[in-house]
Amino acid sequence: MKPGSITSALRGVFLASLLSVSCVSLPAAWSLSLKAGLTPLSGGDVHQGPAFDGSVLLGLPAGSLPVDVDAKSFDDVYGDFTELGLEAAYAASENLSYTVGLGWLSADEGVLRVGTVAGALPLNGRFSDYQDFQVYAGVRYNFRITERWNPYVGAQLGYKRVDEITASFSVPNTPFNAPYQDALTNAKFYNASNVWTYGVTLGVEYKLTDKATVALETGYLAQGSLDDNDSIVGLLGLNALNDEGDLSYVPLRLSLNISF
Numbered sequence: 001m002k003p004g005s006i007t008s009a010l011r012g013v014f015l016a017s018l019l020s021v022s023c024v025s026l027p028a029a030w031s032l033s034l035k036a037g038l039t040p041l042s043g044g045d046v047h048q049g050p051a052f053d054g055s056v057l058l059g060l061p062a063g064s065l066p067v068d069v070d071a072k073s074f075d076d077v078y079g080d081f082t083e084l085g086l087e088a089a090y091a092a093s094e095n096l097s098y099t100v101g102l103g104w105l106s107a108d109e110g111v112l113r114v115g116t117v118a119g120a121l122p123l124n125g126r127f128s129d130y131q132d133f134q135v136y137a138g139v140r141y142n143f144r145i146t147e148r149w150n151p152y153v154g155a156q157l158g159y160k161r162v163d164e165i166t167a168s169f170s171v172p173n174t175p176f177n178a179p180y181q182d183a184l185t186n187a188k189f190y191n192a193s194n195v196w197t198y199g200v201t202l203g204v205e206y207k208l209t210d211k212a213t214v215a216l217e218t219g220y221l222a223q224g225s226l227d228d229n230d231s232i233v234g235l236l237g238l239n240a241l242n243d244e245g246d247l248s249y250v251p252l253r254l255s256l257n258i259s260f
Helices: 003-017 074-078
Strands: 030-043 045-047 051-053 066-069 081-091 096-107 110-117 121-127 130-142 149-162 165-170 187-190 193-207 212-223 248-259
Touching: 030 074, 030 096, 030 212, 045 074, 074 110, 074 121, 081 248, 096 149, 130 193, 149 212
Parallel strands: none
Antiparallel strands: 030 081, 030 248, 051 066, 066 110, 081 096, 096 130, 110 121, 121 165, 130 149, 149 193, 165 187, 193 212, 212 248
């Protein structure tokens, strides 16, 4: 099953409750966490902002149709991402824990104005849903300032699979000439990509019972650039348009942690 399908099936349940747990038998000193949250802050560009001659799009004389594309970030295109996670932690000591986890990050398709044609007409872009799946490992230091309150910091390194991203470009009420009309509809923009991920986290955990805690967590996470696909944008000489594709984000998560 694709990561996107898993996310779509589970997103409503996780975000509605945020506090549900599976019955899993793990050795003593292990804990299992279910995490859910949003990413109100993200950085990195989906595409750059070149200017080019778009006369071929409408069959006009060369040089007669200037097109200006604005650089757009992941925040511009997608806004908030939804994040889900499942993490196991091993307490090596009172303060030191080792973690391994799975994560899903997703956002619905982005539709926005990406530039102008002939200085006035809007150039619109529609980018397909963002979906990824990652595995990671990390280390966490627990300060445990009281019996119930445990602020902590951590670091992690992982590997992520990001689904293909396609893009459609259009000018309202102005169809492009063939073959550009079809070519620029659901055009391949980024290939499905495998990228490294890394980041730091910090949070605070509150003890509910001897076996259960809840935590609020944030941090800074980043990943490598996506694999750009120039098979369509290259027809317009825009090979550099999608040379970016590196995403960074600051999540805000709530988690339920059960010790075994």
